[in-house]
Amino acid sequence: MKFLVSGHGSIRNSIKFGFQIWCVGVTKLECVTGEGRARERIWLYERLRSNDFETRGRVASTRLNFPFLFLHQLYALSLPMAGHTESVLPLHVIDLAENDRHLLAQKVKKACLEHGFFYLINHGIDLKLIDKVFEQSKLFFDLPVDEKMRSLQDNNYRGYVPIGKETLNPIESKQGDSREAYFIGWEMSEDHPLALKPLHGPNQWPSKDLLPEWRETLETYFYKLLEVGHCVASLVALALDLEADYFRHMFMAPAVALRPLHYIGEISCPEEGRFGTGPHGDYGMLTFLATDENRGLQVCRARDGEPKLWEDVPPKKESFIVNLGDMLERWTNGLFKSTQHRVVTDGIDRYSVAYFYDPDYDTVIECLPTCHSEEFPPNYPPITMGDYFKMKFTSRAQGSSNMNSTPI
Numbered sequence: 001m002k003f004l005v006s007g008h009g010s011i012r013n014s015i016k017f018g019f020q021i022w023c024v025g026v027t028k029l030e031c032v033t034g035e036g037r038a039r040e041r042i043w044l045y046e047r048l049r050s051n052d053f054e055t056r057g058r059v060a061s062t063r064l065n066f067p068f069l070f071l072h073q074l075y076a077l078s079l080p081m082a083g084h085t086e087s088v089l090p091l092h093v094i095d096l097a098e099n100d101r102h103l104l105a106q107k108v109k110k111a112c113l114e115h116g117f118f119y120l121i122n123h124g125i126d127l128k129l130i131d132k133v134f135e136q137s138k139l140f141f142d143l144p145v146d147e148k149m150r151s152l153q154d155n156n157y158r159g160y161v162p163i164g165k166e167t168l169n170p171i172e173s174k175q176g177d178s179r180e181a182y183f184i185g186w187e188m189s190e191d192h193p194l195a196l197k198p199l200h201g202p203n204q205w206p207s208k209d210l211l212p213e214w215r216e217t218l219e220t221y222f223y224k225l226l227e228v229g230h231c232v233a234s235l236v237a238l239a240l241d242l243e244a245d246y247f248r249h250m251f252m253a254p255a256v257a258l259r260p261l262h263y264i265g266e267i268s269c270p271e272e273g274r275f276g277t278g279p280h281g282d283y284g285m286l287t288f289l290a291t292d293e294n295r296g297l298q299v300c301r302a303r304d305g306e307p308k309l310w311e312d313v314p315p316k317k318e319s320f321i322v323n324l325g326d327m328l329e330r331w332t333n334g335l336f337k338s339t340q341h342r343v344v345t346d347g348i349d350r351y352s353v354a355y356f357y358d359p360d361y362d363t364v365i366e367c368l369p370t371c372h373s374e375e376f377p378p379n380y381p382p383i384t385m386g387d388y389f390k391m392k393f394t395s396r397a398q399g400s401s402n403m404n405s406t407p408i
């Protein structure tokens with residue numbers, strides 16, 4: 001039995017150098033790491049099934065000081081630190097090529113009631129554009145830190161968010177989320193009357209000399225996704241027995257946000273409060289997520305379950321992962337769920353691009369007309385989108401929970 005790795009480098013390097021890695025897991029085996037990051041007491045899972053290796057398709061990099069390096073074939077290794085489970089949540093698939101809007105709306109309703117998450121396919125965005133967004137995103141994150149810091153996030157949250165700067169779950173995380181991000185919002189000149197409001201204003205853009213195609217690529221994607229957002233919002237409206245264009249007038253200068261993300265190849269350890277992204281519900285209405293081919297996203301369907309069951313949501317080629325945010329949960333009187341999710345990473349860099357589809361700042365979020373009755377009165381008083389977000393940001397800064405669990 002052979003296992004190996006790290007010492008002169010990570011498994012990532014081993015892969016780079018063409019070593020074939022097999023990833024198997026199962027039996028718990030305490031493993032002493034020896035020198036170095038002994039704190040990282042790890043459990044090395046290994047199983048060797050002669051002639052019958054089960055590839056799980058994932059490799060965990062260790063960065064631990066194992067004394068061995070470079071075995072041509074690695075028969076073991078897979079670390080539990082990344083918290084990956086055996087269970088994959090089979091999300092519903094919403095196909096926008098489906099002609100029957102009402103049938104589609106029923107499928108959306110089912111997905112919103114059951115998981116609060118679904119895959120979206122045939123969304124109409126050119127896959128070449130999506131590839132280019134990922135390529136440009138990577139170019140930015142590959143820049144020297146000094147260069148990235150030139151577009152450091154401003155008071156409107158626009159711009160670069162350095163590694164570890166955000167902690168989406170200040171209760172469960174012991175350190176900042178191991179990712180860096182960029183925030184692009186609705187473009188607005190400084191002298192626009194709305195620019196006086198929080199979150200509004202011009203975007204920051206990386207230097208055109210360094211990244212000549214960045215702005216155009218990201219802006220094109222931003223506005224294409226807005227159309228997809230409108231389309232899904234109309235299905236959500238139909239699913240709630242509202243007119244298809246019910247939400248449309250609330251998106252005149254919306255607080256939408258495009259966020260390229262880069263997970264820096266750290267090893268998450270949920271038990272020790274180390275995450276790529278800490279467990280959270282998104283604040284807004286709908287989120288559209290594109291990811292690279294690396295897994296990492298997990299959801300927890302039972303918010304108050306103990307222990308919590310986290311299920312993997314693997315990337316699905318050519319599709320978006322769509323989820324509902326806390327604001328939509330509140331808007332629907334708790335009918336549609338904002339499902340908690342997190343990202344655990346296993347030592348391999350991961351890129352994703354999230355798009356938060358949220359309405360105008362002054363939109364009043366008041367229990368939707370079809371979501372209350374005499375027996376089921378509104379649980380929450382009306383609040384503007386802007387005030388709701390302020391409340392969310394404040395509670396995060398104060399280190400408290402953000403979910404809609406207690407009516408306010």
Ligand SMILES: O=C(O)CCC(=O)C(=O)O
Binds near residue numbers: 342352
């Ligand atoms: O990167 C991902 O897969 C998810 C990110 C996320 O949930 C968020 O930023 O809200």
Ligand SMILES: [Fe+2]
Binds near residue numbers: 280281282287341
């Ligand atoms: Fe999220």
